[in-house]
Amino acid sequence: MKLFQIFPLLLSLTSVTLAADDFCNATGFQGQSVVSTGHDVKKIGNIDYEQWADGGNNSATFYSDGSFKCNFSNTKDYLCRSGVAFSQAKYPSEIGHIEAEYRLVKKSASNVGYSYVGVYGWTLQSGISGVYEYYIVDNWLSQWRPGDWVGNTKFGDFTIDGGVYTVYKNVNGNLTQYFSLRKSERTCGTIDVTAHFAQWEKLGLKMPKITEIKVLAEAGNTGGGCSGSVEIPYAKIYINGKDQDGKSKGGSSSGGSNGQGLGNGQGNGQGQGNGQGQSATGSGKCPSTITSQGYKCCSSNCDIIYRDQSGDWGVENDEWCGCGSRVPKTTNCPSSIKNQGYKCCSDSCEIVLTDSDGDWGIENDEWCGCGIKNTTPTTTTKKSNNSQPTQGQSNNNSSTNTNFCSTSKHSGQSVTETSNKVGSIGGVGYELWADSGNNSATFYSDGSFSCSFRNAKDYLCRSGLSFDSTKTYQQLGHMYADFKLVKQNIQNVDYSYVGIYGWTRNPLVEFYVVDNWLSQWRPGDWVGNKKHGDFTIDGAKYTVYENTRTGPSIDGNTTFKQYFSIRQQARDCGTIDITAHFEQWEKLGMRMGKMHEAKVLGEAGSTGSGTSGTADFPYAKVYIK
Known part of the structure; x- marks a missing residue:
C-alpha cells in the first residue's frame, strides 16, 4: 500500500477544528514571556520550549500562549521550538491523537543552506535502540525546499491528511531520523501528527518512544553561518483535542478513556465525552488487495482507522490489518483524462490536483482521474511511434522509443x-x-x-x-x-x-x-x-x-x-x-x-x-x- 487518505474519523473527539481564518490571522505573543539567549530547555506557563544553536549570536522569545520569536546570526545550525515535553518517554499510541496548529511569518533570512519549519521531536529513550529524531516539514526558510539529501532512504510521495509529502529515513551512526516533507509550502495550517506517525509505521518505520512534540523553526548552513528572523505568532499542540492549558479546539470537550490506541479513544475501555469515534464493524475478513501486501485481516469488531485504494484499515496489537470486506470500486472520471491514457482512481480517492482536464488523484504512484468534474474536454496531442517529421531546421531525427x-x-x-x-x-x-x-x-x-x-x-x-x-x-x-x-x-x-x-x-x-x-x-x-x-x-x-x-x-x-x-x-x-x-x-x-x-x-x-x-x-x- 503506497498511498492512502485519512478517513474522516473523529477518533472519539467532538472538538471542532478552529477555522483557518481564526488562527491564520493571529497576532499572538500573549501572556507571560521569557527571552532566551543561550541553550535553554525550560517551561513558561504550561508551554515547554527550547532554543539550541551551534555557534553565532542568537536569541528567542517564548510566550505562555505557545507563540515564539527566533533571531539567529552567523550560526551553523539553529533550532527554536515550543510545545509539549514528557518527563518520561511515551509511545505515540500511549499519548493519544496529536495535532498541531501554527502560523509562520518569515521576517528575514540570509545564507540559509537548509531549513525546516513544522513539527519536531526526538528522544534518547526510544524503547527500541539508538537516538530518534522526527520532522514533519510544512515550510522552510531556505531558498529551496529540502531535497533528497535529507535521507539515505526515500520512500516516495504520500497523501497525508490532505497534503502530499515525501517521506525519508536517514541513519547516521546511532541516530535515526524520519522526515515528511510537504511538496507545497504553506505558512499556516493544521498538521495531523498522528497521521504521519501512522504512515511511517505502514512503511516499516517503527515509531519509538518520544519525549516531545513541538512546533519548530530550524535553519542552518554547512558552510559559513546563516542569519535571520522568524516569528510564530500561533503555535498549539493538541492531544485528544486539548491543548496544554486543557482548552479544547473550538471549545468542545473531548472524550477520555481507560486506555488509548492510536489516539482513537480505544484501549480497554470506550471513549467518553460528547461524542464517540466513528467506527465500522468488520467481519473478520478483508480483501485480497490488503492480504496480498502481507497484512492480516482484523477481528470482526475492528474499527476503521484509514481508507485508501486497497480497502479499509484498522490497528490491532500495534499492527495494521484489513478491517472489513469492502473492495474499493473504480470511480468514473472525465474522458479528457481517460483519453490521455490514464485510469480512473478508486472510489476512496483524494483530489490532489485540479486542471482543465478534471480532478486528479494518485494511486500506486500513478496519476489517475479522481471523480467526475464538469470540464471542457481538452486533448493533448501524443507522439505516435510511426509518424514522420514534418518540418525542422535541423537534421535531428525523431526517436520512437526510449x-x-x-x-x-x-x-x-x-x-x-x-x-x-x-x-x-x-x-x-x-x-x-x-x-x-x-x-x-x-x-x-x-x-x-x-x-x-x-x-x-x-x-x-x-x-x-x-x-x-x-x-x-x-x-x-x-x-x-x-x-x-x-x-x-x-x-x-x-x-x-x-x-x-x-x-x-x-x-x-x-x-x-x-x-x-x-x-x-x-x-x-x-x-x-x-x-x-x-x-x-x-x-x-x-x-x-x-x-x-x-x-x-x-x-x-x-x-x-x-x-x-x-x-x-x-x-x-x-x-x-x-x-x-x-x-x-x-x-x-x-x-x-x-x-x-x-x-x-x-x-x-x-x-x-x-x-x-x-x-x-x-x-x-x-x-x-
Whole structure:
C-alpha cells in the first residue's frame, strides 16, 4: 500500500477544528514571556520550549500562549521550538491523537543552506535502540525546499491528511531520523501528527518512544553561518483535542478513556465525552488487495482507522490489518483524462490536483482521474511511434522509443568551443555562453554534446533547433525533445536548469522546461515573481512560473518575460513534449511569440566564487512532427 487518505474519523473527539481564518490571522505573543539567549530547555506557563544553536549570536522569545520569536546570526545550525515535553518517554499510541496548529511569518533570512519549519521531536529513550529524531516539514526558510539529501532512504510521495509529502529515513551512526516533507509550502495550517506517525509505521518505520512534540523553526548552513528572523505568532499542540492549558479546539470537550490506541479513544475501555469515534464493524475478513501486501485481516469488531485504494484499515496489537470486506470500486472520471491514457482512481480517492482536464488523484504512484468534474474536454496531442517529421531546421531525427536512454557514446562530426559561440554542425544549432571561468563544450552532428565548466558564475551550453523568428510554434508543428544526461564532478552549483531552453520574439520571451538540475536542490519559487501552480503536463507534474526581467537577451539589454515549467521529480533521461508546455502556458495567459530557438540545455550557476563540473548529453534531439 503506497498511498492512502485519512478517513474522516473523529477518533472519539467532538472538538471542532478552529477555522483557518481564526488562527491564520493571529497576532499572538500573549501572556507571560521569557527571552532566551543561550541553550535553554525550560517551561513558561504550561508551554515547554527550547532554543539550541551551534555557534553565532542568537536569541528567542517564548510566550505562555505557545507563540515564539527566533533571531539567529552567523550560526551553523539553529533550532527554536515550543510545545509539549514528557518527563518520561511515551509511545505515540500511549499519548493519544496529536495535532498541531501554527502560523509562520518569515521576517528575514540570509545564507540559509537548509531549513525546516513544522513539527519536531526526538528522544534518547526510544524503547527500541539508538537516538530518534522526527520532522514533519510544512515550510522552510531556505531558498529551496529540502531535497533528497535529507535521507539515505526515500520512500516516495504520500497523501497525508490532505497534503502530499515525501517521506525519508536517514541513519547516521546511532541516530535515526524520519522526515515528511510537504511538496507545497504553506505558512499556516493544521498538521495531523498522528497521521504521519501512522504512515511511517505502514512503511516499516517503527515509531519509538518520544519525549516531545513541538512546533519548530530550524535553519542552518554547512558552510559559513546563516542569519535571520522568524516569528510564530500561533503555535498549539493538541492531544485528544486539548491543548496544554486543557482548552479544547473550538471549545468542545473531548472524550477520555481507560486506555488509548492510536489516539482513537480505544484501549480497554470506550471513549467518553460528547461524542464517540466513528467506527465500522468488520467481519473478520478483508480483501485480497490488503492480504496480498502481507497484512492480516482484523477481528470482526475492528474499527476503521484509514481508507485508501486497497480497502479499509484498522490497528490491532500495534499492527495494521484489513478491517472489513469492502473492495474499493473504480470511480468514473472525465474522458479528457481517460483519453490521455490514464485510469480512473478508486472510489476512496483524494483530489490532489485540479486542471482543465478534471480532478486528479494518485494511486500506486500513478496519476489517475479522481471523480467526475464538469470540464471542457481538452486533448493533448501524443507522439505516435510511426509518424514522420514534418518540418525542422535541423537534421535531428525523431526517436520512437526510449532505447536512447542506454546510449553512452557521441557520434558524427564534432567541434569544440572554448569561448562564447553561436554556431551549427551538420544542421544542428548550438551555443556556448558563460560570464566567467575556464569553460569548453563539444558539439556533435548527431545533436549530442558535452559541457565542461570551471569557476563559472553562469554557464550555458545547448543544442537543438534554430529558427528565423518568423513562425509561431503552432505554424512550425508539434515539437518534442529526447535527452539523456550524465552528471560528472559537479561542485558549488547554487542553481541549475537541465531540459529545454529557447527564445521567442514579439513578445520577447526566454523559456525553460526543466526536467533536472545539477544543483543539490530543485529550483524553487525564487525563479519567478508569479507562481501559477502545479499542472500535469504530458503525464508529469510541473510547477509553472512567470518572471519579468531586465538584462541581457537575444536582442541586447532589455526587459523581457521568462517562463518556467519545473518538473517535480528529476529524471536523467526521457522525452519532453515541448508543445504541451507551450499550450499550458498560453492557457495561463503566458503568450508565446515567434520561435527563435528550442534546444536541449545544460545550465549551472553560482552566487559565490564559481561552479565547476561536466554535464554530458550522449543523446539530445529536438524534432518536429
